[in-house]
Amino acid sequence: MDILSPTSLDEVRDIIRNCLSDETSLSLRGAGTKSSLGNPVVADAQMQLSGMSGIITYEPEELILVARAGTELTEIEALLEAHNQMLSFEPFHPEILYGGTSSGTIGGMVGAGLSGPRRIASGGVRDYLLGFNAVSGRGDIFQSGSRVMKNVTGYDLSKLMAGSFGTLAIMDEITIKVLPAPETSVSLVVSCSDLASAQAACSQAFASAHEPTAACILPRDIAANVNLGGDAFAAIIRLEGVEVSVANRLTEMQNLLGPIGELHSLTQELSANLWRQVRDAAFFNETHEQIWKLSVAPTACVGIVNKIKTSIDASYFMDWAGGLIWLAGAGERLGADIRDVMASNGGGHATLMRASDDRRQNISVFQPQAPALMSLHTRIRRAFDPKQLLNPGRMGA
Amino acid sequence: MSVPAADQDILARRSEIAKGLKSIIPNHLVIDDDSSMRAFDADGLSAYRQMPLLVVLPETTEQVAAILKWCQTEQVKVVPRGAGTSLSGGATPLGDGILLGLGKFNKILEVDYDNRCVVAQPGVTNLGITHEVQDDGFYYAPDPSSQIACSIGGNVAENSGGVHCLKYGLTTNNLLGIEMVTMDGEILRIGGKHLDAGDLDVLGVMTGSEGLLGVVTEVTVRILRKPATQRAMLVGFDTVQEAGTAVSSVIAAGIIPAGMEMMDGPAINAAEDFAAAGYPRDADALLIIELDGPEVEVDALLERVEAIMKSEGATSIRVSTSEEERNQFWAGRKSAFPAVGRISPDYLCMDGTIPRKALPEMLTRMAGMSQKYGLRVANVFHAGDGNLHPLILFDANAPGEWERAEAFGADILRNCVALGGVLTGEHGVGIEKRDLMGEMFSEDDLKQQQRVKCAFDPDHLLNPGKVFPVLHRCAELGRLHVHKGQMPHPELPRF
Numbered sequence: 027m028d029i030l031s032p033t034s035l036d037e038v039r040d041i042i043r044n045c046l047s048d049e050t051s052l053s054l055r056g057a058g059t060k061s062s063l064g065n066p067v068v069a070d071a072q073m074q075l076s077g078m079s080g081i082i083t084y085e086p087e088e089l090i091l092v093a094r095a096g097t098e099l100t101e102i103e104a105l106l107e108a109h110n111q112m113l114s115f116e117p118f119h120p121e122i123l124y125g126g127t128s129s130g131t132i133g134g135m136v137g138a139g140l141s142g143p144r145r146i147a148s149g150g151v152r153d154y155l156l157g158f159n160a161v162s163g164r165g166d167i168f169q170s171g172s173r174v175m176k177n178v179t180g181y182d183l184s185k186l187m188a189g190s191f192g193t194l195a196i197m198d199e200i201t202i203k204v205l206p207a208p209e210t211s212v213s214l215v216v217s218c219s220d221l222a223s224a225q226a227a228c229s230q231a232f233a234s235a236h237e238p239t240a241a242c243i244l245p246r247d248i249a250a251n252v253n254l255g256g257d258a259f260a261a262i263i264r265l266e267g268v269e270v271s272v273a274n275r276l277t278e279m280q281n282l283l284g285p286i287g288e289l290h291s292l293t294q295e296l297s298a299n300l301w302r303q304v305r306d307a308a309f310f311n312e313t314h315e316q317i318w319k320l321s322v323a324p325t326a327c328v329g330i331v332n333k334i335k336t337s338i339d340a341s342y343f344m345d346w347a348g349g350l351i352w353l354a355g356a357g358e359r360l361g362a363d364i365r366d367v368m369a370s371n372g373g374g375h376a377t378l379m380r381a382s383d384d385r386r387q388n389i390s391v392f393q394p395q396a397p398a399l400m401s402l403h404t405r406i407r408r409a410f411d412p413k414q415l416l417n418p419g420r421m422g423a
Numbered sequence: 424m425s426v427p428a429a430d431q432d433i434l435a436r437r438s439e440i441a442k443g444l445k446s447i448i449p450n451h452l453v454i455d456d457d458s459s460m461r462a463f464d465a466d467g468l469s470a471y472r473q474m475p476l477l478v479v480l481p482e483t484t485e486q487v488a489a490i491l492k493w494c495q496t497e498q499v500k501v502v503p504r505g506a507g508t509s510l511s512g513g514a515t516p517l518g519d520g521i522l523l524g525l526g527k528f529n530k531i532l533e534v535d536y537d538n539r540c541v542v543a544q545p546g547v548t549n550l551g552i553t554h555e556v557q558d559d560g561f562y563y564a565p566d567p568s569s570q571i572a573c574s575i576g577g578n579v580a581e582n583s584g585g586v587h588c589l590k591y592g593l594t595t596n597n598l599l600g601i602e603m604v605t606m607d608g609e610i611l612r613i614g615g616k617h618l619d620a621g622d623l624d625v626l627g628v629m630t631g632s633e634g635l636l637g638v639v640t641e642v643t644v645r646i647l648r649k650p651a652t653q654r655a656m657l658v659g660f661d662t663v664q665e666a667g668t669a670v671s672s673v674i675a676a677g678i679i680p681a682g683m684e685m686m687d688g689p690a691i692n693a694a695e696d697f698a699a700a701g702y703p704r705d706a707d708a709l710l711i712i713e714l715d716g717p718e719v720e721v722d723a724l725l726e727r728v729e730a731i732m733k734s735e736g737a738t739s740i741r742v743s744t745s746e747e748e749r750n751q752f753w754a755g756r757k758s759a760f761p762a763v764g765r766i767s768p769d770y771l772c773m774d775g776t777i778p779r780k781a782l783p784e785m786l787t788r789m790a791g792m793s794q795k796y797g798l799r800v801a802n803v804f805h806a807g808d809g810n811l812h813p814l815i816l817f818d819a820n821a822p823g824e825w826e827r828a829e830a831f832g833a834d835i836l837r838n839c840v841a842l843g844g845v846l847t848g849e850h851g852v853g854i855e856k857r858d859l860m861g862e863m864f865s866e867d868d869l870k871q872q873q874r875v876k877c878a879f880d881p882d883h884l885l886n887p888g889k890v891f892p893v894l895h896r897c898a899e900l901g902r903l904h905v906h907k908g909q910m911p912h913p914e915l916p917r918f
C-alpha cells in the first residue's frame with residue numbers, strides 16, 4: 027500500500043485532488059495509536075500525518091495553544107505542565123488499552139474526541155477546540171473558528187471535527203483553549219455497601235457547593251486490587267484548587283458523605299495516579315475480549331450494570347459520577363445485550379473501544395442512530411467528503 | 424444591509440398559504456391580521472423592521488413538524504423566533520416568509536437534581552430555568568444580560584454567553600441535549616441526560632446556528648449548585664492600557680474569576696449617572712472582578728487579585744462586603760445599555776472579540792475611528808475573554824447618523840478581525856454582520872459552512888438571508904470540480 031507523508035496543507039490538498047480524480051481512498055494515521063478503534067477501514071492508500079507536527083504558538087496569558095495535528099500529545103502536555111497549565115479535559119492516553127509507547131498525536135486526540143474524568147465538571151475535547159484549518163474530502167483548504175475564547179461567527183465546525191474519526195477532513199493547525207492547572211488535588215474515598223449508594227455519593231457530591239472535579243465508582247474487585255477498600259464499592263471524589271479551599275471542601279465533603287460509608291482520603295500522588303488509571307481504563311487487561319464504553323445518565327448506571335450482570339459475566343467501573351460505564355466482557359451477544367439494556371434504561375450510547383478486527387467487522391462500533399438522524403449524519407459527512415475518500419467506513423456510513 | 428427582495432409569487436399566494444396552514448394546525452394559531460403581526464416585525468436590532476407574511480404560534484412539536492413539512496412542500500420560507508431579543512437581526516422577519524414563534528413552548532418539563540439537569544421547552548426564558556431551581560440552591564450558569572426576556576431556545580440558536588461565561592462557559596458548554604425538527608418535518612432527538620451524543624456532534628453544530636439548521640423544540644441543560652460565596656471587586660485605573668494588563672496578569676497567575684468586566688470612562692460615567700453604583704468617575708477604566716466558591720477560597724483569591732491590581736497601578740480598589748454591595752457593584756454594569764440610552768437618543772451595540780493582549784491597541788484605534796466618524800463611543804467589555812461591546816452613540820433623526828454609525832460599527836469589527844479576533848463573540852451574525860463575513864472567512868470557508876446548511880435544509884428555506892452574504896444553491900455547492908492531471912507537486916506519488 028502506498029504511504030503518503032505530506033508536510034503541508036498544500037500538499038495534502040494536492041494529494042486529495044489526485045485521490046478524487048483517481049477515486050483513491052485513504053486511511054489517515056497520526057501516531058497510529060488508536061488505529062484499532064472504530065470500524066475496520068479498507069482503503070487504497072495511507073496518509074501519514076506525523077510529518078505535520080510542531081507547536082506553533084503557545085500564549086499562556088491568552089490561554090491558547092496552536093499546534094499542528096501531528097504533534098505528540100505528550101510534547102504538548104509537557105510544555106503546559108512547565109507553565110502550570112493543562113488540557114482541562116484530561117485526554118485519554120491509549121498505551122494501556124492498545125499497547126505501544128506513544129500517547130498519540132493532538133490530531134488523533136481531537137479526531138477520537140475521548141475526554142477523561144474532568145469531562146463531567148468542565149467539558150470535553152469538543153469544548154476546548156477553538157478552531158482549526160483543514161483540507162476537506164473535496165480537496166479544498168478551509169478554516170473554521172478562531173484563536174479567541176469567545177466566538178459565534180458562523181457554524182461551529184470544530185464541534186463536528188471533534189470525535190469525527192477523520193471522516194470529514196484532514197486537519198493541520200489546531201487551536202486549543204488551555205487552563206491553569208489546579209494548585210492541589212486530593213481525593214476522598216467513600217466505601218459503600220452497594221453500587222446504588224456509591225452512585226448516590228457521586229450525585230450528592232456534584233449536587234453540593236463543594237465543586238468536585240471528578241467522581242468515579244470502583245466495584246469491590248477493582249477497589250481491592252488498587253487497595254482502596256476492604257470488601258466494598260469505592261466512590262471516589264476529587265477536589266482541586268487553591269490549597270485552603272481544597273482543605274475546607276474536603277472537610278465539608280466528609281461531613282456530607284460520612285453517613286453513606288467509611289471515608290478516607292488519598293494524597294496528591296496516589297490521587298493523581300488513580301485518576302490516570304480511570305482516564306485510561308487501566309483496570310482492564312489483555313484477557314478481556316471486548317471493552318465497551320457507555321455514556322448514560324449518571325443515575326441510570328446502577329440499573330444498567332445490575333441488569334447486565336444478571337446474565338453476563340462482565341467486569342466494569344464507572345467515571346463521570348456513573349455517567350460513563352467502562353465494561354469488559356466477551357461473546358457475540360455482548361454488544362447487542364448492552365445496547366438493549368441501555369435503551370430500556372433511559373438511553374445513551376455505547377462504543378466498542380477494543381476488540382479484534384473480526385469482532386468489529388460484525389457489530390457497529392459506534393451506537394447506531396435513529397434512521398432520520400443517521401441519514402442526517404450521512405448527509406453531513408458527504409458535505410465534507412462526497413466521495414468517501416477519508417477513513418471510509420471507520421465511523422458512520 | 425439589505426433584506427432579500429420578496430418573492431412576488433409567494434406574496435400573491437398569501438391567503439392560500441394561510442388557509443393551508445389553518446388546515447394543519449388550529450386556526451387561532453395562525454396570525455394573519457396586521458395589527459397582531461405588528462408585535463413580531465422586528466427583533467432587538469430594531470432599526471430593521473419588516474412585516475412577516477404570516478405568523479404561526481404552534482403549541483406542540485408535532486405541529487412544528489407539520490408546519491415545516493408543509494412549508495417545504497410549498498417552498499415557503501420560515502423564520503424561527505424565540506423572544507425576539509437578538510441583537511443581530513437573527514429573528515428579523517422576511518416579507519415572503521412565515522414567522523414561527525415558539526412563545527407557546529413555555530413549560531419546564533422536568534427537573535432532575537441527581538443528574539443535575541433541567542428539561543425545558545424552548546420558549547422558557549433563560550432566567551425561568553434558574554427560577555425553577557433556585558429555591559433548592561441551583562442555577563443555570565449562562566447569564567446573558569437579556570436573561571429576563573430571552574428564551575432558552577434562542578440561547579441555543581445564538582450560543583449566548585454572559586458575564587459569567589469566563590468560568591462557566593457559553594450555552595454550548597452547558598447544553599446536554601435537544602429535540603429538534605428539520606425543514607423536512609423530521610423530529611430528531613440528540614443527546615439527553617448523558618454526555619456526548621455518539622457519532623458526529625450535531626448538538627454542537629446546532630448550537631449557534633442562528634435558526635438556519637432546524638427548529639429546537641426541547642432542551643436539556645446542565646444546572647449547577649449555587650456557589651457558597653460570591654464577592655466582587657471594583658478596581659479603578661488611570662488608563663485602559665493598565666487595566667488591560669491587569670486582566671492578563673490575573674489569568675497569568677492561574678486565576679480564572681467567575682467574571683471579569685471592564686468599562687471605559689464614558690461607560691463609567693453613564694452608568695454612574697444612571698445607577699449610582701459608586702463607580703470612580705475620575706477613572707479611565709474600571710474593572711469588576713467577581714470570585715465565587717467556598718468562602719476561604721474567595722478570601723484567598725481576593726487577596727491575590729488585590730495584590731496584582733496594586734502592582735499594576737490601580738488607583739482605587741473596593742471589595743464587596745455584603746450581597747447588597749455586590750449587587751450594587753453590578754448594577755452599573757448591568758444597566759450600561761439603558762444608561763447609555765439616556766445620554767444618547769440611539770445607540771448601536773457591537774460585539775467583536777479580540778485576543779486580550781490586543782485590547783490597548785484596539786482602544787487606541789477606536790478613539791481614532793470615533794473622531795473619524797464624528798460619533799461618541801462607550802465601551803463595556805467581557806474583558807476576561809476579550810469580548811468587546813462598544814456602544815456607538817447616534818441620533819437616528821439626524822440625517823446620515825445611522826449610516827455613519829453602521830459604518831463605524833463595521834470598521835470596529837474589521838479591526839477586530841485584523842487584530843486576530845472575530846466578528847461576533849455572542850450576539851451572532853444575523854443580518855447585521857452578514858456582509859462582513861468575508862473579512863474573516865475565505866470563499867471556500869463559507870462554502871464549506873453552507874454545505875453543512877445543505878445537509879439540513881437543501882432548499883435554503885429556514886431563515887435564509889441571515890449569516891451568509893451570498894447564498895449558493897446546494898446543487899452548485901455539491902458539484903465536484905476534479906482537477907485531473909494537475910500536478911503542482913510532482914514529487915508526490917501518484918496512484
Ligand SMILES: Cc1cc2nc3c(=O)[nH]c(=O)nc-3n(C[C@H](O)[C@H](O)[C@H](O)COP(=O)(O)OP(=O)(O)OC[C@H]3O[C@@H](n4cnc5c(N)ncnc54)[C@H](O)[C@@H]3O)c2cc1C
Pocket residue numbers: 466467502503504505506507508509510512513514525545566567568569572573574575576577578579580581582583584585586633634635637638639640760849850886
Ligand atoms: C438588552 C439586551 C442585552 C443582551 N445581552 C446579551 C448578553 O449578555 N449575551 C448574549 O449572548 N446575548 C445578549 N443579548 C442578545 C440576545 O438576548 C440573545 O441572542 C438571545 O439568546 C436571543 O434569544 P431570543 O429568545 O430572544 O431569540 P430571538 O431573538 O427570537 O432569535 C434569535 C435567533 O435564534 C433563532 N431561534 C430562536 N428560537 C429558536 C428555536 N427554538 N429553534 C431554532 N432557532 C431559534 C432565531 O431564528 C434567530 O436567528 C442581549 C439582547 C438585548 C436586547
